[in-house]
Amino acid sequence: MAGPDEDIPFFGEDSSAPSPASGGLAARAMAARNKTSVSAPYLEGLNPEQTRAVETIDGPVLVLAGAGTGKTRVLTTRIAHILATGKAYPSQILAVTFTNKAAREMKERIGVLVGGAVEGMPWLGTFHSIGVRLLRRHAELVGLRSDFTILDTDDQIRLLKQLIQAEGLDDKRWPARQFAMMIDGWKNKGFGPADIPEGDARAFANGKGRELYEAYQNRLKTLNACDFGDLLCHPIRIFKNHPDVLKEYHGKFRYVLVDEYQDTNTAQYLWLRLIAQGSHNVCCVGDDDQSIYGWRGAEVDNILRFEKDFPGAVVIRLERNYRSTAHILGAAAHLISHNEGRLGKTLFTDLADDDHDKVMVHAAWDSEEEARAVGEEIEQLQRRDHRLNDMAILVRASFQMREFEDRFVTLGLNYRVIGGPRFYERLEIRDAMAYFRVVCQPADDLAFERIVNTPKRGLGEAAIRQLHDYARARDIPLLKAASDLVMTEEMKPRPRKSLTDVVENFHRWSSLLDNTPHTELAEQILEESGYTAMWQNDRSADAPGRLDNLKELIRSMEDFESMRGFLEHVSLVMDAEQNEDLDAVSIMTLHSAKGLEFETVFLPGWEEGLFPHQRALDEGGRSGLEEERRLAYVGLTRAKMNCHIWFVSNRRIHGLWQSTIPSRFLDELPSEHADVAESETSYGGYGATGVGGGYGASRFDEAEPFSGSYQTPGWRRAQINRNEATRQNWGSRSGHAVERIGYGETDSGYGAGRTSVKNRTIEGELVARSVADEPSDFSIGDRVFHLKFGNGNVASIDGNKLTIDFDKAGQKRVLDNYVEKTK
DNA sequence: GAACCCAAACTTTTT
DNA sequence: GTTTGGGTTC
Numbered sequence: 092m093a094g095p096d097e098d099i100p101f102f103g104e105d106s107s108a109p110s111p112a113s114g115g116l117a118a119r120a121m122a123a124r125n126k127t128s129v130s131a132p133y134l135e136g137l138n139p140e141q142t143r144a145v146e147t148i149d150g151p152v153l154v155l156a157g158a159g160t161g162k163t164r165v166l167t168t169r170i171a172h173i174l175a176t177g178k179a180y181p182s183q184i185l186a187v188t189f190t191n192k193a194a195r196e197m198k199e200r201i202g203v204l205v206g207g208a209v210e211g212m213p214w215l216g217t218f219h220s221i222g223v224r225l226l227r228r229h230a231e232l233v234g235l236r237s238d239f240t241i242l243d244t245d246d247q248i249r250l251l252k253q254l255i256q257a258e259g260l261d262d263k264r265w266p267a268r269q270f271a272m273m274i275d276g277w278k279n280k281g282f283g284p285a286d287i288p289e290g291d292a293r294a295f296a297n298g299k300g301r302e303l304y305e306a307y308q309n310r311l312k313t314l315n316a317c318d319f320g321d322l323l324c325h326p327i328r329i330f331k332n333h334p335d336v337l338k339e340y341h342g343k344f345r346y347v348l349v350d351e352y353q354d355t356n357t358a359q360y361l362w363l364r365l366i367a368q369g370s371h372n373v374c375c376v377g378d379d380d381q382s383i384y385g386w387r388g389a390e391v392d393n394i395l396r397f398e399k400d401f402p403g404a405v406v407i408r409l410e411r412n413y414r415s416t417a418h419i420l421g422a423a424a425h426l427i428s429h430n431e432g433r434l435g436k437t438l439f440t441d442l443a444d445d446d447h448d449k450v451m452v453h454a455a456w457d458s459e460e461e462a463r464a465v466g467e468e469i470e471q472l473q474r475r476d477h478r479l480n481d482m483a484i485l486v487r488a489s490f491q492m493r494e495f496e497d498r499f500v501t502l503g504l505n506y507r508v509i510g511g512p513r514f515y516e517r518l519e520i521r522d523a524m525a526y527f528r529v530v531c532q533p534a535d536d537l538a539f540e541r542i543v544n545t546p547k548r549g550l551g552e553a554a555i556r557q558l559h560d561y562a563r564a565r566d567i568p569l570l571k572a573a574s575d576l577v578m579t580e581e582m583k584p585r586p587r588k589s590l591t592d593v594v595e596n597f598h599r600w601s602s603l604l605d606n607t608p609h610t611e612l613a614e615q616i617l618e619e620s621g622y623t624a625m626w627q628n629d630r631s632a633d634a635p636g637r638l639d640n641l642k643e644l645i646r647s648m649e650d651f652e653s654m655r656g657f658l659e660h661v662s663l664v665m666d667a668e669q670n671e672d673l674d675a676v677s678i679m680t681l682h683s684a685k686g687l688e689f690e691t692v693f694l695p696g697w698e699e700g701l702f703p704h705q706r707a708l709d710e711g712g713r714s715g716l717e718e719e720r721r722l723a724y725v726g727l728t729r730a731k732m733n734c735h736i737w738f739v740s741n742r743r744i745h746g747l748w749q750s751t752i753p754s755r756f757l758d759e760l761p762s763e764h765a766d767v768a769e770s771e772t773s774y775g776g777y778g779a780t781g782v783g784g785g786y787g788a789s790r791f792d793e794a795e796p797f798s799g800s801y802q803t804p805g806w807r808r809a810q811i812n813r814n815e816a817t818r819q820n821w822g823s824r825s826g827h828a829v830e831r832i833g834y835g836e837t838d839s840g841y842g843a844g845r846t847s848v849k850n851r852t853i854e855g856e857l858v859a860r861s862v863a864d865e866p867s868d869f870s871i872g873d874r875v876f877h878l879k880f881g882n883g884n885v886a887s888i889d890g891n892k893l894t895i896d897f898d899k900a901g902q903k904r905v906l907d908n909y910v911e912k913t914k
Numbered sequence: 915g916a917a918c919c920c921a922a923a924c925t926t927t928t929t
Numbered sequence: 930g931t932t933t934g935g936g937t938t939c
Contacts, residue, residue, distance in 0.1 A: 189929075190928085218929075244928095322929085323929095384927075386926080386927065387928065487926070663929075682928075683927085722927085744925085745930080746931085747930095
């Protein structure tokens, strides 16, 4: 990242008034100061609310920006305005976003506004990247050196596993993964080991939760490393314990801007509040209806109580929507109105209803059919000269993507998956990165450990243990220990020889670090270590792909000045750039779609259990449901012109077919803005299946808006059918919403109690669950009927999972709820 | 010490 | 259906 020159102001000296130097901005700035603000060119085309949000520069401001109301425009223009009026230098503005994508976009757009000189804004970035920047400057205040490394989740888990084992605990009973999540949760709240609630501390590892957390933090310190959470928590600690440092930043940051404020967690909130105490010029932009990261510790509360936290705050609502048709807005508005505790906004548009299609709801027999039909629809649009770039498929869960990918591959339809399996999380990339990390940072034990024996060098468990013991006894990093150890006679000849080679290699590479082009060095490392050869000799199907990825990795290093710079980038930005030139349909999750817009949006998988997601219901109760609804709202409001929702009656989950019922969200769409599509093709006689009695064209006929409970015909039918299909043991409705199910049963709430939770009722609906421990009504040899597979005989029984030999479909595993005994 | 085979767990979302 | 991890065997 940038060096110490970062604070050189964009024009002139920090202490003097801006002078017209280079670029269009400075000139415009001078001009702007002498005129009324309205005439500033960058303010042109803003509506009155937007203008107010841009110009209300002093004091706290909360901008409630609904979907598609020009939020990013307001933010960027506001920054341009601050600069142009000479209120602050670029280096005195702190602008935080959540994603790298958002930061990038903001940089670009400010660049356009002020004439390309965005390098002058060193403090525009994600919470995490700004955290790193702060921490590198003051690392010694929390016991780190400024060249600390940043661990990703994988490193973190491996480290925790070691610690758990070192405590003499069974790492199966106490999975490191789970503990990593707990730590994450604590750090999201800003809790150090001393701050965590007693209950939390006791919930893990026989009550050793706190000790383990502390051990973990200590270990990080000796490794000179920190995890993602620390990037927020350490700066907070520094600010709290060193008022002089905090004061420095108070003087520094004259204006603070926060994007997506509804997604801030407690730690981020604390961090912001500390900084904002200086100038009080804090502007938060957000939309409570788009808060979808509660599961990650985001507190919608932060936005709901902004006025309390920042007295005298000005609240500005942006409600004029520039994106979607009235039908789409109407459908989204009606859906989201089912949530309680909103700040309340009413979006409106000038676009007339009549020219546009309603939101269309489509039914399909199963997920294959769904993918096929969506594919057809896309091809039709394509024939009518719509570009694939203007279409997107937004799914709830990533496993849904595959079916579309498969289908599009056969169709030869271009698609791009956004936010799929991350490039930098692939095995070969991580291995290669581990080599680079050790070269740049010889004390990086985790990286060293990862690759000492990759490719295989005959350094097995015994040798590694020996190395470990040696290092721990002397309190030195593993690489140092290795280079010392091979000088002794302690090791057996063969591992000793291997280890000597490794040590020599690393020494050589390190010595080349500063005088060899880094891409060249990288290639050399992979070559000489035998890593490339390892994959070349690998005959498995994915080996060629991995080699390609390694090439791609080297190529992407070219964009950076040094290997260190590259490593820093990767640890913060996990995604690789996408090819924008290709005309392709986008496939992504609803979460990663936030902030984007498309001409046509497809929303598949609107079924109970998937959307709203079962787990959100189980673990989040009512608030979980509301978050799912916000997710649906986000999905709908991505669409500019057309929005197609799909639901299917059969979906394969965990490899077995389950019949599903339509999402309750469908019943929350108003009939004046949403319609059920006539089935264009022969979708297997949807109405004749007996499952739903058909959620056909009549579904909205008697729908009562704002009915509060799920009394619409489709819903009721679904419930009745569900009850009949699963006669046995689904609990009945118990009156009212169950708040926060899943919490309270244990101290932690992290995945605990999941197996004990069986029949969840949320606002009266009944949801099927897979239950492994109940005796089945079926016995081997029973003749059964299944809606998708037809007739067959039960071959074996595992709880409520049956293996059935179907007459036509062959052997399948299905849940017993979905077959009927025929004789 | 390494390769192979089988079982279990897993699938919400991400910096 | 897939992947990962563990256990067994050579």
